Amino acid sequence: METDAFGEASVSHDDVDTGYPETESNKVDSLEGSSSNGEVVGELGNAGEFLTRVELDLACSSEKLVNLSVLMMQVATRESDYEAFVSRGEHMLGNSFEKALEFDLLSGILDSEVQEVDKFMSTLQADVISAHEIVSLFKHLGETFVEMEGKLCDSELSLKQSQDQVSEIRMQSAKFQRILASSNRDEHWNNDKGVDFPGDDQFLDTYANIKMQTAEQQRHILRLLEKSLSREMDLEKKLTESRQIEEELKLRLHSSEQEVFFLEEEGADIWERWFQADNATEILMGISKELLGRLHIFQFNLNGAVQREAELRRELERATEQLKSKEINLHKLESSEMDNVIVGLKEKISKAESRAESAEAKCKLLAETNMELKDELGLLKDGGNISEKVNLLERQLQESDYRLQHAVASAEAGEEKQSMLNSTIGDMENLIKDLKLKVLKAETQADRTKEKCIILSESNMELHKELSFFSSRLESLEASLHQAEEMKIANAKDIAIRKKVITDLVMQLSIERERLHKQISTLTAENNNLLLKLQQMNMHHSVDIGDNGRGNSEEFSLPKHDLTDVTCARESKEEVTELSATGSM
Incomplete structure (x- = not known):
């Protein structure tokens, strides 16, 4: 091995x-x-x-x-x-x-x-x-x-x-x-x-001596052969067991290497997830900052719109108040002026009517007097002192003509005043129409301002809705950012735990390696002691044989591979026991 x-x-x-x-x-x-x-x-x-x-x-x-x-x-x-x-x-x-x-x-x-x-x-x-x-x-x-x-x-x-x-x-x-x-x-x-070096003759002599040995010695030799065969069988069994144990150890080592490889892959995946979470948090932070900027802009615009709405409302209130005051003053002025004008016109009309009546009465009187004078003139023509009466009548006639002219002139003056009154009444009517047009314009302007206020209120409502939407979006982004940070912390903890596990495994492997080296050294020392004891036993139990002696020599002369197989079998058994002990721990 x-x-x-x-x-x-x-x-x-x-x-x-x-x-x-x-x-x-x-x-x-x-x-x-x-x-x-x-x-x-x-x-x-x-x-x-x-x-x-x-x-x-x-x-x-x-x-x-x-x-x-x-x-x-x-x-x-x-x-x-x-x-x-x-x-x-x-x-x-x-x-x-x-x-x-x-x-x-x-x-x-x-x-x-x-x-x-x-x-x-x-x-x-x-x-x-x-x-x-x-x-x-x-x-x-x-x-x-x-x-x-x-x-x-x-x-x-x-x-x-x-x-x-x-x-x-x-x-x-x-x-x-x-x-x-x-x-x-x-x-x-x-x-x-x-x-004279020992050769084949000595081998023949030893063969003859072996034949002359007793049955007990042969039985002893057979027992030794049986023991050697049993030892050889035991060594073969131990060799097969050691090979099986070695294969099992190789499989365990391969499985442990695969586990370490899988742990490294999991660590790499965790690092990738951690980097992805970090990138996602940075992206979400950028998006949240942009949304915060937009939200601040919307808030600024909303504040400006609210201020403009308040100013427009104040202007509308001022305009409505001014319009009401103007309308009240206009109505007062119109009513007072119309009353004054109507009173003056009535007075003038009454004066003109009285003058016209007086003039008509005077005309009637003059006509009557003229008729009387004509009658008197006719009578005087018929009677005496005609010249004096004629002169008197002429004087009266002149006076009546003068009075008639004066009445006609006064009547003409009354007509002129009447025409002037009619013209002033038309001017007042035109003024009233102009004032009515101004009132209509003010009403239309008030309606426009009301429409603008309605539009501003609607835009204000929309801005409030957008503000609520962006605030909810900001809250959701903050929640997702918090979740990403929690995932990041959890991944970091998992990475630290796995790193600790890997370091512990490496430390255990190094400790097991040192332990195996120590066991190998102790086993080599024990093996040397056993070999020395075996040599001493061989020195005490030496047998002088020929062919059977050769078999015994094959029994006792352990080749290098058999010795190494025994030591390796013992070492593999010790390794198996140590690995089982560590696995149970």
Whole structure:
């Protein structure tokens, strides 16, 4: 499982390395070609993802180095046994042969794993250099650049420590390979000189000795074989269980990543809603300000209209009062003047009538006197003293003529006065007509002012209605603005809660990671102790056999993959228990 995990890590790292130059060139082009905040944030996200990948690769390499150090310790424990085996020539002893074979196999596995880790470290070195180039593009960001630079420095330190560990393990592996090479050269040299080294004859002797063993020893061997088979079956079961547990952990990790992704999407949606609510509040504030301005203008116009209406009403009242006073005065004047004129005309008419009557009476008297005089004149003509009487009559006739002329003149004067009175009466009638026209004009003007007052009152009512409508609209806008502010506050609280949840999840993940690292270290220590105990038990229960001994050697010589499977199974079980405990919490 260690090699599989390392292979997966190396594959993911290769994918990152192969896809990185294109992404880096795209990043440089985008940084040079665009200066918008959204693109800079996207580039920062890509750089952060790359740094996290580098950190994950370093963590994987550190875990691999821990496993390799454990394997190196196991090989080192078998080094002394192998040297004793080579120096004493105990090739035919089962326990020594088993330990030598284990040393050979484990040293070869260690050498191959060290080469793979060395290659992986070289790729990590290239990744760190490329990360330096990426981070250098964000020098203008200040705090973000300092944070990324700190992460990169930590990665470099961990990489340097890992390289030092790899160099130490490589030195130990080279030492083990030199021991194997020297032992192989000694063996070939002894074979060339014909040294009496144990060979096939000794294997035949041991086979004969095995046949001569008692039934109890054979039963003991069969029991050991059964135990080894049962252990192997248990290990296979544990291996399958560990693989199932690993798959479950992968599924849980994938589900947790999906949950985090969904939470991030929800956070982005909430931020978008918050920005939309903020924009809506700003738009509503602008609309409310415009409506307030219009409302102030309408109020100003309404106040002006009310003032004009009050002025027009005052002018109308003044005009009506003046009109009433003028009408009253006019009626008084007309009545007084007409009365005076009528009285004067009546007096003049009575005077003229009296004069005319007097003149007629005088005319009648004169006519009578004239007739009398004519009669007397005729009598006088008939009688004496005619001349004196004629003179007297002529005098009387002249006087009567004079009186008649005077009466005619007075009658003519009365007619002239009558005509003058008629002309004054016509003038008064014309004056009365003019006054009536003025009264009609004043009445029409009063009607017009009344119509204007009605129109102004109607416009005032309409303005009051518009004012009430705009005031209700303003209240509704204020209510919607209040709701938008409440939604904004609620969204901000929700964002803060989700942010807190995400930070808590990140903290829990970091705590779980540290706990798993501690458990891995403790399990490795326990594993080393168990291996030491197993070696001691193998030292006490060694059996000298041939073919069956080879089977037992297969039982006790656990290869690297079986050991790593056992440790990984235990680690996966511990992880499952820890995850279940955290899930229940």
